[in-house]
Structure formats: C-alpha cells, structure tokens
Amino acid sequence: MSLLEARNLTRLFGGLAAVNHVDLSVDEGEIVGLIGPNGAGKTTCFNLLSGFLRPTLGSIVLAGEDITGLRPHQIASRGLIRTFQLTTLFQEMTALENVLLGLHLHSDKGPRRVLFGRRAFPADEIARGREVLEFTGLVSHADQLTRNLPHGHQRVLGIAMALAARPRLLMLDEPVTGMNLDESGRVMELVKTIRGRGTTILLVEHNMRAVMGTCERIVVLNFGQKLAEGTPAEVSTSPDVIQAYLGTGVNHA
Ligand SMILES: Nc1ncnc2c1ncn2[C@@H]1O[C@H](COP(=O)(O)OP(=O)(O)O)[C@@H](O)[C@H]1O
Ligand SMILES: [Mg+2]
Structure with a gap:
C-alpha cells in the first residue's frame, strides 16, 4: 500500500518551476531515495511534502488522507517527520x-x-x-x-x-553531507535499522553512491522534473542520469 502519494506536484518560484509535475509514491516499509544534482528540486520537493511550502499544483496523500495545504505540525502529527539539510x-x-x-x-x-x-x-x-x-x-x-x-x-x-x-514516514534531507566515508556508512546502517523497526524512509541525497546500498528504489530529479525511477542498478546505468550528473560537473563519487 502506498503510504505517501504525490501527484503532479509542482512549485513555481516566479518563472522558475523548481518542482515540475512530479509524481512520487512511497510504499509502507520502503527506503526510497530522491536524488539529483544540485538545484534539481529535491529540497523544494521535501518542503512541499512536509507542508513547509504550498504546492502551486498537485496533491499529496498520506495514508489515504489528503494532506495538501496542511501546515507542517498538522502533517507531522499524522506521522510524517522530516529533518533539515542544515542542522537545526x-x-x-x-x-x-x-x-x-x-x-x-x-x-x-x-x-x-x-x-x-x-x-x-x-x-x-x-x-x-x-x-x-x-x-x-x-x-x-x-x-x-x-x-x-x-x-x-x-x-x-x-x-x-x-x-x-x-515517525511513520521519516524524511531525511542530505543526512550524510559533509561526512567521511566511515560516518556516512554508519548513518546508512542506522537508516536500515530504523526501517527494520517499522519506519518508512524517504531520503534526499545528492551523493548517488551513498544511497546505492541503502535504497530499494530511487527517483531521480533534474531541473524539477522526474528524470528516472527504478532500482539503484537501473538508475545508475541510465544514460540520462549519468548525463545529468556529468553535465553539472558534480563529483558523484
Ligand atoms: N525560496 C526560493 N525562491 C526562489 N527560488 C528557489 C527557492 N528555493 C529554491 N529555489 C530554486 O529552485 C531550484 C531547486 O532548488 P532546491 O529544491 O533547493 O534544489 P536541490 O535541493 O535539489 O539542490 C533551484 O533553482 C533554486 O535556486
Ligand atoms: Mg537541497
């Protein structure tokens, strides 16, 4: 069953579509990765799902309930808890x-x-x-x-x-940013343990390699749009995804 289901999620900032017609679903018990180069729209997507931003278009359903437009604490009290990219x-x-x-x-x-x-x-x-x-x-x-x-x-x-x-659904925004390999490995193990205790996870990360061994399914954003979706093996061999990462000059190693 889908725990979280976003349809046609769109957010405009002036003329810029930071998130553009994105469909995203997370099943109960999954670890899903939302990845993409810097500026792809990952954090905006997160802010939309957790109520910190209102979508320009689209709907968000959590555990069968339409939560579109609810305030962050209303969404959190329904079990969707997020962390922030910068430690707060x-x-x-x-x-x-x-x-x-x-x-x-x-x-x-x-x-x-x-x-x-x-x-x-x-x-x-x-x-x-x-x-x-x-x-x-x-x-x-x-x-x-x-x-x-x-x-x-x-x-x-x-x-x-x-x-x-x-949380019933824990959303993590770039949890391993600024960490060395050892630390990020431990955090990824922790993520698996959290899921093992019954919490569903949606993880945003720009470092593709960090999420490869952890996520069952990965959604790739680029310029606000969904570029690819699949298993880590599928997305990491997708020519579109490789091009998107190479095109930004981002070191994804
Ligand atoms: N509050 C805002 N106002 C205007 N533009 C924004 C705002 N937040 C993000 N953007 C723009 O939206 C795009 C997506 O940003 P963001 O969601 O932060 O990407 P990511 O987290 O993938 O790096 C970028 O072009 C960014 O400059
Ligand atoms: Mg971000």
Whole structure:
C-alpha cells in the first residue's frame, strides 16, 4: 500500500518551476531515495511534502488522507517527520535535551512551552529520550552540550530528534553531507535499522553512491522534473542520469 502519494506536484518560484509535475509514491516499509544534482528540486520537493511550502499544483496523500495545504505540525502529527539539510539543533542544550525537544517540536503544544519548562520533563519522556540516544549510538553523549559534539554526531542527533516523535514516514534531507566515508556508512546502517523497526524512509541525497546500498528504489530529479525511477542498478546505468550528473560537473563519487 502506498503510504505517501504525490501527484503532479509542482512549485513555481516566479518563472522558475523548481518542482515540475512530479509524481512520487512511497510504499509502507520502503527506503526510497530522491536524488539529483544540485538545484534539481529535491529540497523544494521535501518542503512541499512536509507542508513547509504550498504546492502551486498537485496533491499529496498520506495514508489515504489528503494532506495538501496542511501546515507542517498538522502533517507531522499524522506521522510524517522530516529533518533539515542544515542542522537545526539547540547548540547550548545537551544532546538529551535536544531529543526531548524532538518529542514536542511537532506537537500542537509547540516548542515554546517545552523551552520554558525544560527542567521538568516527565520521567517517561526522559526514558524515551535515552532510549532513542541508545538506539542511535549517542547515549554516552547524552549530557554533553550539543555544540561540543563533532559534526557527524550532530547530524545523527538531528535524526534522533526526528525519531523521538515516532515517525511513520521519516524524511531525511542530505543526512550524510559533509561526512567521511566511515560516518556516512554508519548513518546508512542506522537508516536500515530504523526501517527494520517499522519506519518508512524517504531520503534526499545528492551523493548517488551513498544511497546505492541503502535504497530499494530511487527517483531521480533534474531541473524539477522526474528524470528516472527504478532500482539503484537501473538508475545508475541510465544514460540520462549519468548525463545529468556529468553535465553539472558534480563529483558523484
Ligand atoms: N525560496 C526560493 N525562491 C526562489 N527560488 C528557489 C527557492 N528555493 C529554491 N529555489 C530554486 O529552485 C531550484 C531547486 O532548488 P532546491 O529544491 O533547493 O534544489 P536541490 O535541493 O535539489 O539542490 C533551484 O533553482 C533554486 O535556486
Ligand atoms: Mg537541497
């Protein structure tokens, strides 16, 4: 069954079609990659699906419900949780506090109440936060200030924050950007483990090789349009895809 189904998704910025008549579906339990060169429309697509931008045209259905035009927290409360390309962590708070905020950021209470009342997290929430840190390999850093964590750990903490909200569909925007091979390998393993626990994943990445071993299906965007779709083997041998990546001079190694 399709968990997420976007039809004819289109977003214009002035005269520019950043996303142009894109059909995209994600089945329950899948790991789907959305890839494409810089400027292809990946982040815009993400912002449309998660409600941070309104589509100019098109519809988005999540678990059978039309969510087109809903606000981000309304979409998040229906189980679609996204991370951001640039880390949006609270640098002066500990890793655990960030995860605890993740429990509330998407709730209708909003983050403000949590920020002001942060010394009073209930015990069950703290237990849940520590469990998420354990699962993501960060529990030994629970009480460290976020700004003292290495870049790779901060990126994983961003994923942990999203996980705290128990997503049904987790959308990750360029989770391995700026990571070395070792770190990105660990994050990709984490993605598989998250899916193994029953969370469906839509992953945006511009580094094609990083997603090859992780995604079952890959959708390739170029200039806002869907250029190709298929298994990693299919898209990586597609002459159109190779041309699109070579044409931008982007190093996809
Ligand atoms: N808020 C915006 N206003 C105007 N143009 C935008 C905006 N956001 C993105 N764009 C343009 O839309 C295109 C797609 O951008 P983006 O979705 O960020 O691509 P990607 O994430 O694949 O690198 C680019 O040409 C970009 O300059
Ligand atoms: Mg982007």
